[in-house]
Amino acid sequence: MAENKRAPGGGNTPKPGGNTPKAGVSAKDRSRQQSRPVSAKAPAKKSGPAKGGRGGGAARPPVKGKADARPKGPSGALMAWGAVAVVIVVVVVLVVVKVTSGGPASAAFTPVTPAPTGVVSAVTNIPESVYNQVGVTSSVQVSPPLSLSNQPILMLDGKPGMLYVGGEFCPYCAAERWAIVSSLSRFGTFSGLKVTASSKTDVYPNTNTFSFQGSTYTSPYVTFQAVEQVSNIPNGQGYYKPLDQITKAQQDILNKYEQPPLDPNATAGQFGYPFVDIGNQATITGPSYSPGILAGLSHSEIANGLSDPSNPVTQAIVATSNYISASICASTKNQPASVCQSSGVQAAAKSLASTAK
Amino acid sequence: MHTLRWQPITSLVLSIFGLGVSIYLTLTHFSSAVTLSCPAGGGVINCEKVTTSPQSYVFGIPVAVLGLVYFIPMLVLCLPAAWRSLNRWIHLARLLLSVAGVGMIIYLISAELFTIKAICLWCTSVHVATFLIFVVVVTTTPVVLSWGETIESADYVDAAEGVGSE
Numbered sequence: 001m002a003e004n005k006r007a008p009g010g011g012n013t014p015k016p017g018g019n020t021p022k023a024g025v026s027a028k029d030r031s032r033q034q035s036r037p038v039s040a041k042a043p044a045k046k047s048g049p050a051k052g053g054r055g056g057g058a059a060r061p062p063v064k065g066k067a068d069a070r071p072k073g074p075s076g077a078l079m080a081w082g083a084v085a086v087v088i089v090v091v092v093v094l095v096v097v098k099v100t101s102g103g104p105a106s107a108a109f110t111p112v113t114p115a116p117t118g119v120v121s122a123v124t125n126i127p128e129s130v131y132n133q134v135g136v137t138s139s140v141q142v143s144p145p146l147s148l149s150n151q152p153i154l155m156l157d158g159k160p161g162m163l164y165v166g167g168e169f170c171p172y173c174a175a176e177r178w179a180i181v182s183s184l185s186r187f188g189t190f191s192g193l194k195v196t197a198s199s200k201t202d203v204y205p206n207t208n209t210f211s212f213q214g215s216t217y218t219s220p221y222v223t224f225q226a227v228e229q230v231s232n233i234p235n236g237q238g239y240y241k242p243l244d245q246i247t248k249a250q251q252d253i254l255n256k257y258e259q260p261p262l263d264p265n266a267t268a269g270q271f272g273y274p275f276v277d278i279g280n281q282a283t284i285t286g287p288s289y290s291p292g293i294l295a296g297l298s299h300s301e302i303a304n305g306l307s308d309p310s311n312p313v314t315q316a317i318v319a320t321s322n323y324i325s326a327s328i329c330a331s332t333k334n335q336p337a338s339v340c341q342s343s344g345v346q347a348a349a350k351s352l353a354s355t356a357k
Numbered sequence: 358m359h360t361l362r363w364q365p366i367t368s369l370v371l372s373i374f375g376l377g378v379s380i381y382l383t384l385t386h387f388s389s390a391v392t393l394s395c396p397a398g399g400g401v402i403n404c405e406k407v408t409t410s411p412q413s414y415v416f417g418i419p420v421a422v423l424g425l426v427y428f429i430p431m432l433v434l435c436l437p438a439a440w441r442s443l444n445r446w447i448h449l450a451r452l453l454l455s456v457a458g459v460g461m462i463i464y465l466i467s468a469e470l471f472t473i474k475a476i477c478l479w480c481t482s483v484h485v486a487t488f489l490i491f492v493v494v495v496t497t498t499p500v501v502l503s504w505g506e507t508i509e510s511a512d513y514v515d516a517a518e519g520v521g522s523e
Contacts, residue, residue, distance in 0.1 A: 075499075091466060
């Protein structure tokens with residue numbers, strides 16, 4: 001604290017060469033000439049214009065008087081720039097280590113394997129009572145699809161259509177697939193379903209799910225097209241290896257329904273997974289529920305819980321499924337009635353109607 | 358030409374910038390209106406992956422909030438009046454805060470590179486601002502506090518005079 005009292009007072013009083021502050025250039029020159037021999041003891045370090053411009057240190061008696069009592073040590077500036085250099089080196093080392101480290105190991109992803117029969121059976125045969133009991137009531141927050149109005153019904157292969165675009169790595173897609181499989185199974189039949197898990201390194205890692213890649217779906221009411229654009233296998237460049245190619249017609253659908261104004265939450269030019277167009281009557285452009293509720297649960301554990309309407313995971317999946325079913329029913333003219341007139345789907349339809357734009 | 362002609366204004370502008378981005382990231386963190394989705398055709402640049410990762414919390418506090426906790430006092434400490442202050446504790450506090458800040462960004466960069474495996478450009482802009490503040494503060498504080506060789510103390514005089522006076 002002593003320095004605080006000293007410095008300003010001393011500084012204001014004895015200006016360098018400063019007994020004649022308006023001495024002009026000649027006075028400065030004289031000062032420089034006088035100070036040159038003095039400052040020669042440490043000429044190189046005094047690089048700042050704050051020092052040289054004032055005529056050197058010789059003309060600062062009060063300030064220097066106390067300062068000279070201080071032991072000389074490493075330059076403060078040297079230490080400071082050393083600290084900056086250390087930080088830069090640390091960051092550079094981190095980046096270099098990251099860049100030069102090998103690509104992800106082959107075990108850095110969950111392989112895609114045929115879905116166990118028991119899992120498929122449990123998901124595609126959820127009791128009607130569970131659908132109706134849950135309706136859209138869930139202890140886990142469930143977001144309804146974005147309900148559209150005045151849009152022509154999406155027709156695919158002569159039937160009302162549903163388009164899914166996603167990626168196997170995507171945890172939000174992982175959560176959504178459980179509801180998509182269960183809902184579509186009320187309108188038709190899946191075959192060739194596979195199981196996998198979302199990326200091990202993304203958010204909600206290892207969320208167990210299905211993969212639509214290579215599966216087929218048949219229904220007298222609705223055509224389902226699924227595009228798994230990328231796998232869950234890291235490509236070594238921060239993303240994942242490609243899988244299905246999207247067709248131009250499918251991309252046109254994304255360009256219209258996953259972009260403003262029909263998707264008011266979207267950013268123009270940006271696309272995300274999952275995207276589900278349900279007959280142009282509703283779209284899903286993000287997770288209907290948090291994949292976090294599936295954390296640590298195996299395929300079998302999730303599937304076996306689907307007969308329990310009090311299970312929070314079941315509630316989230318079934319409520320989402322009812323929303324999807326209600327949206328499908330909006331494009332199939334409420335066919336089949338056994339599904340579309342069920343109380344669970346009706347509850348979802350009522351909820352969607354209240355949010356329609 | 359005084360030592361502290363550009364440092365105060367530079368640190369102040371950087372602090373304002375960092376505070377602005379931190380406010381944005383904090384609002385994003387707590388906003389329920391944010392649309393969650395996985396990036397289509399994305400890559401290493403994935404802000405959402407970073408800001409929703411477990412590493413986005415330190416000691417249970419969102420990192421975005423910690424950004425506010427850093428930049429608000431830093432902005433105050435980088436006001437011209439604070440730079441002019443003769444209270445050495447103000448300069449020490451600025452130095453310690455800048456060191457803490459740069460330590461934090463080293464942790465966050467390593468978390469982004471090795472744990473999250475994604476980079477958030479908004480976060481990176483804050484990191485750059487924090488680093489530049491560190492550079493300004495750590496290279497100026499020894500001068501202001503007359504550390505090192507004796508001649509430095511004379512600069513403090515110039516510095517104290519120079520800030521805001523030219």
